[in-house]
Amino acid sequence: MIFKLLAGRADEAAVVKIKQLNYMIRFANDDITVFKNWQSENTFIYLSKARKTAFVGVTGPPTVEKIEEAVKSLASLPEDPLYIPLGGPQPAKYHEPPEDFSKLPDLVKTAVDSAQGVERSAGVVHLAYVTVTYEDTAGREGSYSVNRIYMTMRSFLGELSATSAAAGRRIGDIKAERLGEENSHILRLAKGLPQTRAEPSRTSLLLTPLVFGHIISEIAAVWASGSEILAGSSRYTKDDLGREVASPLLTVIDITHSQEAFGYTPFDMEGLTPRPVDVYKKGVLAGFLHTRRTAHALGMEPTGHALYNWTRPTPGHVYIAPGDGGTDVEDLFRELKNGVYIHNNWYTRFQNVKTGQFSTVGRDVALEVKNGKPAAVIKYIRIADTLENVAKNVALLSKETKQVYWWDMPTPTHSPYAILNNIGITT
Known part of the structure; x- marks a missing residue:
């Protein structure tokens, strides 16, 4: 749809669409307080005409009005001193299955149980499944889907606090027990x-x-x-x-x-x-x-x-x-x-x-x-x-x-x- 609207009105165009499925756990006082999921979608459009360029970012699917606005803006813009024609090899195609979000609460329990001697812990686990597609008027297209996960945990002992964090690409990359152990270790050293x-x-x-x-x-x-x-x-x-x-x-x-x-x-x-x-x-x-x-x-x-x-x-x-x-x-x-x-x-x-x-x-x-x-x-x-x-x-x-x-x-x-x-x- 986007390329049809741009036909004859732009010399070049590229469209990148990013969809992200998010799962998040928040915990406080050693207990899970929030476990939710949500989706986001963004579209980014690159346009060029007579060495002039425009870049448009839209939350959700792009509207005709937004595309028209971008095309009209090209006429009033100066030539882009960094302009270079679209090109390069074909983008990759890589897709991995989404991780099993039902395992996320186990990370919280493991981390909390390993924080021996602290008074309480709080934190967040965020798992994202990101899907990206690329297409341009030079005939190049590609797509990928990847998982990303991180966990942070903050533990308290009296007036003292300590934060540990871990990141990875799979739930199994997060060694939750290390987070609790690291926090409790430094807090014990600082106590008193x-x-x-x-x-x-x-x-x-x-x-x-x-x-x-x-x-x-x-x-x-x-x-x-x-x-x-x-x-x-x-x-x-x-x-x-x-x-x-x-x-x-x-x-x-x-x-x-x-x-x-x-x-x-x-x-x-x-x-x-x-x-x-x-x-x-x-x-x-x-x-x-x-x-x-x-x-x-x-x-x-x-x-x-x-x-x-x-x-x-x-x-x-x-x-x-x-x-x-x-x-x-x-x-x-x-x-x-x-x-x-x-x-x-x-x-x-x-x-x-x-x-x-x-x-x-x-x-x-x-x-x-x-x-x-x-x-x-x-x-x-x-x-x-x-x-x-x-x-x-x-x-x-x-x-x-x-x-x-x-x-x-x-x-x-x-x-x-x-x-x-x-x-x-x-x-």
Whole structure:
């Protein structure tokens, strides 16, 4: 129907339809309070005529009025400096059956039962079955269906709280018992410690996968995006490729192509299959994320990262390679020796995107560590520094990575624990 309406009125068009079936459990005080399901549908349309382009997003099926509005807007638009004709190989066709949502309550029971010694726990489990179709006037078409699931759990002990999270592509990927065990372990270590306030200073930090994965995925989204490089809002330029810009311990790869990753996507909104992109390779800036448009403008190859729109390439799933540090948090305290452990974060804000000046608030328990042991609970702490200092000051990474995601993370991530030196904190 859409292509018939556009016949003779646009030189090119592409249509992406996304349908998502969602199942969600919320639980509080160790009991399930909500178990619901809902469907969503969105349609995205790309149009071009005489090197002018328009992009339209519609909730639900597109109306004739919306399509007419998009066509009429082309006449008043200037030529698109990033215009490139539609093209590329045929998009993939990949379909997997939906997961059995009736198993979701078992995850909650397992997690709650494993949180020994806490007073109560709350959280969410979200399972999505996503179906995407692509079609364009160049004769290309494809479709896929994938499962994605994540679980977060927050446990409480007195005034203390701890959050754990897990993500995957199958219900079996979620090791719910680990969530409860991780929360109860850190809360037991913090119980009974004196409380202190954060003082503005520079110190060593031990960050969990939730925190480190969050910050590093911000780098991938902001500084490795081809559109940000073209706009001059990235810290890097094309000339920085091949330079050492981060700690030699740091390797960061976008793995949206991996079927094991929560963010797995068989093709993007241009119909291209995402390929792995090394952003940092042992501290060396190795690559950027591209759409066909940004790649053409920079004389580079597209990477299949038009994941949410046609204009801005974004990461779909970030992998941070592990190191040789401990796997148990108490081992990592000993390796930290003296510094601060931050368990979770939120309210991440940028004061300057190009310089990477940011701050993020500590959520849940934060601990002062002295001589390799927790010495006090720190109240009201905030990391305040630059993304560049974070990337350059990685001193140790744990041997294991965890696949994590929750609603306040910008990008699903495989991340290890990380020790960073000389990082700014404040209240």
